[in-house]
Amino acid sequence: MNLRKIIKYFFGDIIRSKWIVVYTAALLVFSSGIIYFSKDEQKSLLSLMNIVMYLIPLLCMIFGSVYYYNSREFIEMLLTQPVKRSSVFYGQYFSLAFTQMLGFITGIILPLLIFNFGFNSFFLMIAGTFLIFIFTGFALLISILVNDKVKGIGILIAVWLLFAVFYDGIVLFMFYYFADYPLEKATIIASTLNPVDVTRTMMMLRLDISALFGYTGATFKKYFGSSAGYYVSLFVLHMWMIIPALIARKKFNRKNF
């Protein structure tokens, strides 16, 4: 019961900040621009997907952790009241994720629906939702562990660079370097270790555009096939969603304020 109240407070507090308005407006301009200027439906869907894959994790983490650092007073005020620590944690986690969802759906999914992209926009929405929940969990985990704001945001950006930019390159390099060894299993494991990659793989398996698979994604498809691969990727994404958030909650429950 208290959780609902706490979500209400945090949600009200986040909605009031202009950040979320700017965020939604920027996504809206991006997506309608892309849809409007490129006449090819498949192409604009792919461009939008790239925005989702790269931008959403970054914005999500920065927004989440800046909000956490700035609301420490609020958290402290709530914690001196008869409220469970887990409620405060989940209250913040869900309010952050819900507001991002709101921005994401109005900014990207709504234009897709208006321009009649049909079922494909649904998959993009699922992918975005996973990314939002996963990276909100990461943002809270890192901000809870690191008390210094600047350091915390630095680490977040490093995490983003790793997952969104370097990871596929590192895996490819490893593959090239160890080309003489049987690597299929290792690649499968490697492909599950990056949530952005898994999300991309999941979308690609559904949209069936194998030309755009990363290296890990391609192996993934070869190994599991399209439909089993889809369910495996869903499972892995759930793990990525649950585990960091649970660790963050545990750390939050033991934290000193």
Place this chain on the structure above:
Amino acid sequence: MIKIENIEKSYGKSFQLNIGKLEFKRGSIITLMGPNGSGKTTLLKSILGLVIPEKGTITVNGRNISGQCDYRNSICYMPQSSPYPPNLKVKEIIAITKDIREPQDDYDYELFGLFGTANILEKRAGALSQGTRQRLSAALAFMFNSEIIVLDEPTAGLDPYSAGVLKSKILKEKNAGKLILLTTHIVNEVSELSDRLVFMLEGRVKVDREAFRNAGENGKEFREMVSKLFKENEPAKNN
């Protein structure tokens, strides 16, 4: 009412809170004193569950507080320097605190009236001065008629009039049978208010005794004792 047994809490290598046994009973005012960084706030925060000790137990009204939250219905806390979320209006802060605690038939708005808090209800907490925030936080601490009231340097930053108002409120609530725990650096305040003095040093309780209220000439004897305590313990810091 509050029982503390063998709690330990360390921050890095430099500081350790280490308290053997302390017991606070209702109907009294207990003052924590000690140099900066002696662990007064850490002790108060441990009672509130903001800081989690590594060892030992704290019981409030006979129940171990570890991992609990309901016991905080009987505690109100006035934090040091009163940090409030800057975006919220004063009336929202009041509404949230009310909403989240057990509902009561009768709220105590006495301090709101005396401090003129009614005039700032529409202001954002971030726009308030330090002293005004302090008054708001004092008014909130007494609003819920809770059995235990914890005040961390309540009069620091208050003007003399407000400090006087707050002090007489503290005495009044004590006479109504509440337990009041406060920290302060002002020796006069201890002799005016407290029934018991707990002097802390480097995370340990150095002296725990009845405070002799108004003893001697305006508590002169008592003042001398405290300044002696501070002086005696000065070299210890240089070791």
